[in-house]
Amino acid sequence: MAIEERDPHTGHATTGHEWNGIKELNTPVPRPVYFFLATTFLFSLFYWVLMPAWPTGVSYTKGLLGIDQRTTVAENLRQAAMERAVWATKIEASDYSVIPADASLMQVVRQTGRTLFGDNCAACHGANAKGGPGFPNLTAGSWLWGGSPEAVAETIRVGVNSTHGDARVAQMPAFGKDQMLPRSDIENVAAFVQSLSNPSIATGPDAGKVAAGRQVFATNCTACHGEAGKGNIEMGAPDLTDTVWIYGGDRQSIMTTLYGGRQGHMPTWEARLSPLDRKILTLYILDLRRRAP
Amino acid sequence: MISTLTKGERELAIVILGILACVGLAMAAAGRADPLGAHGWLIIALCVPMIFFVIAGYYTPQPAEERLSQYYDDPSKAGIIAAMVWVVFGLFVGDWVAWQLVYPDLTFDAAWSSFGRIRPVHTTSVIFGFGGNALIATSLHVLQRTSRARLPDQLSPWFVLVGYNLFCLIAVTGYLMGVTQSKEYAEPEWYADIWLVIVWVVYFLIYLRTLARRKEPHIYVANWYYMAFILVVAVLHIVNNIAVPVSFGHAKSYSLFSGVQDAMTQWWYGHNAVAFFLTSGFLGMMYYYLPMRAGRPIFSYRMSIISFWGITFMYMWVGSHHLHYTALPQWVQTLGMTFSLMLLVPSWASAGNALLTLNGAWHKVRDDATLRFMMVAAVFYGLTTFEGSFMAIRPVNALSHYTDWTIGHVHAGALGWVALITFGSIYAVVPWLWKREAMYSGRLVELHFWLALSGTIIYVFAMWNSGIIQGLMWRTYNESGTLAYSFLDSLVAMHPYYIARATGGLLFFLGAVVGFYNIWMTIRTAPAAQVSDVRTDIPVPASAGTPALQPGE
Known part of the structure; x- marks a missing residue:
């Protein structure tokens, strides 16, 4: 047996191998390594018992807690819809002329309308709805397609020059390019x-x-x-x-x-936003204009 | 370079380049109306000059038999230079992308410079261009020394190195033309993928052929990791890229997988690319250059065993943690999450083994920026693996997923671990390879270290903040029970962090430029009269009397 070599600094023996000057110590694995390894293994074991975990051919182990992400998300959505129903049913049922007088409903419109607008309309009309080159300012000026709540709601529903069957269609002719005027x-x-x-x-x-x-x-x-x-x-x-x-x-x-000439485009929102969302947006936009300085 | 090849190898090189040029011509003809054709011309444009280069050196005298008494390091040298070129380019593009997020007008209204195209240029350049070249270069260097065997021949390492860089070039130029599979870190299309398989198999064979002729009874840990890296990357690459091209004249292809199976295959690939490319390979690097530079034995062989098998076994399972709360069945998510947690201890054992190896050499860490690069890399490795396991926990992931936190996590690993261990290793190996006393300037190494470290910290802290703010904003409800913030609101909140991130990236980029200059000047200075560490390039016989290397090796 070869003479055991010890590292003077740590006092541990080497494994006896050397690669281009590199040696390895035969230091035992520190106990915490085993402890934490065992802890993570045990945690995983418990987790597998409680949650859906291992495939069993056509099915899988369902776990003792019976948790399933699909039912969880369905339940969460149902809960959220129930919480929102307090005001949602009121907004859905009330007329456009009534809602602006109801302070509590208008708070919902201002809160929810702001994020709806930010996520769906702001890319063109701007975060403050003041528009930009090529996109109408919604807070000032006259309405292209009418400013009554019904007209605004209809514009949101069908869009302008969009793919919708009932789309609002408009075109400013190209008087110069098409040689209609000198x-x-x-x-x-x-x-x-x-x-x-x-x-x-x-x-x-x-x-x-x-x-x-x-x-x-x-x-x-x-x-x-x-x-x-x-x-x-x-x-x-x-x-x-x-x-x-x-x-x-x-x-x-x-x-x-x-x-x-000009031919502006606004997408149809009928397939992307619910009637309630579109109603909130309509109220939100009209409210913005009412409150615009 | 050609003078180190034998006559037969020179002939074979001309044949291979000729075949490649013909393939390029066929691609140029078949893909006339497609980016594939442009890549055909690119291949021709690279292969034809190389053919002339080989022919020009064809009649130089053949290498003498003495070559067999020395390791073959020329490919490693070229790989180091290629890695440094790629890193400067890749970091520049990366910082440009980062500034695009601050000032979107920085695309200058061109298609090729849009975010979606140059982001993969950045990732491919730094991961595959920089990381890959550094891994190939160092692995060939380490392999010979820890096996006490010369590379099996002179041509195959060049084939791997040149072929690999051709792959990277096709990938990067393809993105700029809009060619992509849209799979993260697996963007290159079918023809580039096939080429990489050929290159990779030759790389693996170099490893096996050298190890088979090793003069050491045991295979050193670094080689376990390098082998795992090469083998598993081959498996991942082949499976994830199975696809049917639209035609042989089109760059576009369609994946074999679709829907959630495609997502799962992609993230099985994606996370194991992190595991076996960005972790395993660089652990191999660390296991050689850190103890060499510190002059200390590895802290514990037994810890190496636990870490290696823990990492290789557990990592394979964790890819599904990229798909928490998606259409992926929950049981797959459970496995991804739990294996991610079990992975933590072997990962920390690796980091711990590296840091404990430095016991008895901490004074060197204080004085030597090269060793400090490696030490800090091990710390970041530990931090990042902890963070990764933490983020894999489903409820944590519910907050962190899709946010900048993920970007911060990736860069803690990519900058803090991968890049720092590579720079440390390169600063160690460059004087050895080019037979210099030391780097051209130790102060510049020191400067690079502080630029890199401060850049990493600024970057990572910016993204932690930004990511957590984003995550919280996206899940905040108002009293009406609807979302309190629009996506735009969160984007506005990100703006200052995007500036900080791009600034951190700029510092890191500047560090790499300093490193490039320093390496360049080291190569340009005259070799040292007396090479200090002869041991590192001439095999030392195990016992007197046996020749170091046999003829034919």
Whole structure:
């Protein structure tokens, strides 16, 4: 037998092997290692007895506690629905005209509507519902498709230019790209459109363009936007006389809109949100506007 | 490089490269209208110059018989350099991705630079490019020394190294073109996967052929771990990537598995990639370079046995903890969770064995940043395995799953454990391989250590905070019984942590750049007149009289 080699620092014997200078000590495994190993094994054993654990061919051991994640989640959902039913049934049953007067229901609308809006609408309309380039501001300006609760709820249900069968459909023609108007007409009508919300333009250096544009507007635009440019909620045509713009109200933006046309898109939410959720969203949006400064 | 190959090997190299170039040509022709074709051209563009390179060296004198009295380290050297190139690239992309989360405009409106494409570029570059090259390089270095046997031939290690890097290159360039299987850490498509299988089998054969000719009666622990790494990664890779290509002219393929079976197979693969690639392989590294650098014997051989078999046996079961509270049957989740808990003790035994090995050498840990890299790596290994077992507990997972906590956990392991043990090992092995007295600058090693450590800590703390806040926000209900926060609310809350994370990542990246420079300068400086540790590159006979290596080895 080889002479036993001991490590002077720890006093433990080596295993007697050496690999390129590396040796190993034959130190016994510290007791806590066995203790904790046994603890985790025992815990697992108990857990297997109590919970669904081992496959047995076509089935599995169900565990003494009889816990199953499917029934657990179903039960949790039922509980949550019951808690919410207190106000949910009221909102579902009440008319749009009644709910805003009920402070407790409006608290639900403000809390729940905020997260519903954040998760479903904010990506386009912004977290504060003020919109952004290409997406309407919901807190100000006139409504494209009507501002009654029923109209707003219907817009949410079917969407705009969406895949829904009853979708609201609107299109601003591409007057320039499709060669419906010469460039000079587009420049003139752009000046006129801008003067609708900014009367000072009509008396400024562009007064001539505005006057010429009035004619172009009367023959080409009034069918949708109306004689006075106030828009038409039947066709989703925006009011051009207010200062709220979806695609920008500066001259260049208006020119771009006239030249290339516009066709906004809003998805249908009928398949994705429950009638209750859509009702809460409708109330939430109208409440936002009511409270907007 | 060619001068170290025998004539037969040079001929074989030309044949292999020629076949590969033909395969590339076939891919370029069949996949004209597909990213597959671009990869065909890439293969041609790499193989043809290599053919000329081999031909240029074809008539250089053959290597002398003396080569057999020395270990063959050239592939290890190339692997170390490749690892450092990949890590600088991979960390740069990683930090870019991190800043994209802070400033989404940093995609610069291009498809190739979108988050979904460059995130896998980051993960593949650091895990497979950096980690894989480092593992191949160090394993060949360790294998020869602990077996006292030379690599079986000169060509096969080069085949493995070059072939493996070709795989990484195809993977990374593919992501940028939108080629992906959409399986995390198994993104490369079928043709890249087939190629990796060929490379990997040759790698495994190098190991077996060398071990079969070893001069030591026992196989050292490091080799147990390296072998487990190679063998299991082969099994995982093959099973998870079974797929049918749309056609031989298309990069796209469809997996054999679908639905929850696909998810389970993927996470069986995914977690065992963590286990056998990122743990087992790097434990092999640690088991050689840590005791060598510390000059201490391994604390306990018996602990090594418990850890090794505990880790290899338990890890196989735990993948389902990635699928808690999903369509996966609960009994599978139970097994994943309990085996994750039982795995903790063998993992800690490994970390403990490493740290206790340092008893008697703690003064060196204080003074030597290289050894400190390895020591801190072992600490992070212990922390991360504890955290992993903890997060595998179902109710804990209910909070942590899908949050940044997972990202923090992964990076505690990837930065704290994998990268630190690798940098420590590389700083130890570079002077040995290139026969230098020491690294070019010890102060720069020290600087790298502190950059890496502070970067890791900032990163991990940022993600812990962000993850737990996220998890809590997602499960907070208001008095109406509905969710209190929208997803956007939680995103806004993440913003400061994303900045902190990207800053931590930047520090870690800067550390790697410092390391790259230091290694480069070490290689460029003149070799030491007297090589201090001759023992590490010439086999020492067990007893006088027997030749170190036999001809033909």
